[in-house]
Amino acid sequence: MKNILTVALAFITGINVTIAQSSCSTYYPFDEGTTFQITSYNKNDKKAAVIDYVVKESNGDSAILAYEMLDDKGKLVMNSEYGISCEEDGISIDFNSLAAPGVLEQYKDMEVDISGTNLLLPNKLSTGQSLPDANMLMNIKMPPVNMKMTVDILNRKVEGKETVTTSAGTFDCYVISYTHESKMGMKITGNGKEWIAEGVGMVKSESYNKKGKRIGRSELTAFNK
Numbered sequence: 767m768k769n770i771l772t773v774a775l776a777f778i779t780g781i782n783v784t785i786a787q788s789s790c791s792t793y794y795p796f797d798e799g800t801t802f803q804i805t806s807y808n809k810n811d812k813k814a815a816v817i818d819y820v821v822k823e824s825n826g827d828s829a830i831l832a833y834e835m836l837d838d839k840g841k842l843v844m845n846s847e848y849g850i851s852c853e854e855d856g857i858s859i860d861f862n863s864l865a866a867p868g869v870l871e872q873y874k875d876m877e878v879d880i881s882g883t884n885l886l887l888p889n890k891l892s893t894g895q896s897l898p899d900a901n902m903l904m905n906i907k908m909p910p911v912n913m914k915m916t917v918d919i920l921n922r923k924v925e926g927k928e929t930v931t932t933s934a935g936t937f938d939c940y941v942i943s944y945t946h947e948s949k950m951g952m953k954i955t956g957n958g959k960e961w962i963a964e965g966v967g968m969v970k971s972e973s974y975n976k977k978g979k980r981i982g983r984s985e986l987t988a989f990n991k
Contacts, residue, residue, distance in 0.1 A: 790852035796829035
């Protein structure tokens with residue numbers, strides 16, 4: 767589960783979207799056909815997975831993101847999609863995206879109830895600003911036993927601004943910190959940071975265990991619009 771979580775934390779934040787700019791969002795807009803790539807690395811800084819995204823559908827106020835996950839050997843692990851939409855002064859990212867890649871598909875033939883709170887990102891960010899929490903609860907019915915999985919993203923805060931360089935370019939970013947809690951049989955807690963740039967989205971993210979040791983990172987390795 768720890769290996770899955772390392773990749774999942776990258777997926778949750780950058781996890782999530784990196785697209786071109788539209789009128790309803792400063793950081794995560796919806797230009798149909800935009801493609802981007804997030805590469806994840808483990809605690810030893812070795813490549814763990816590559817996630818290729820494409821903005822599959824967009825009507826200006828909402829979009830569908832499709833993605834494929836490849837392992838470190840380039841073998842397809844899984845593919846899926848989820849939605850994002852404009853909401854008030856920012857965007858709302860479907861809480862289903864908080865699940866580790868492949869988890870929902872793993873239980874697709876079972877009776878599953880999913881609920882949660884979407885991940886929100888306002889258009890205007892400033893240092894010291896607090897952002898809303900997000901969570902997902904999944905109940906899996908496997909008579910005579912039921913399983914439950916929870917994912918919580920808590921204590922989100924804008925820490926400041928930094929310039930970040932990856933193979934996709936150099937970007938001026940806001941740094942957002944957060945606490946994560948995941949539970950499915952065992953509970954895993956820790957912290958994370960993500961670096962987001964205007965008109966691009968997530969450029970870099972890092973995940974840490976509860977002792978503050980880095981357990982994984984991810985970065986934007988390609989972007990085309």
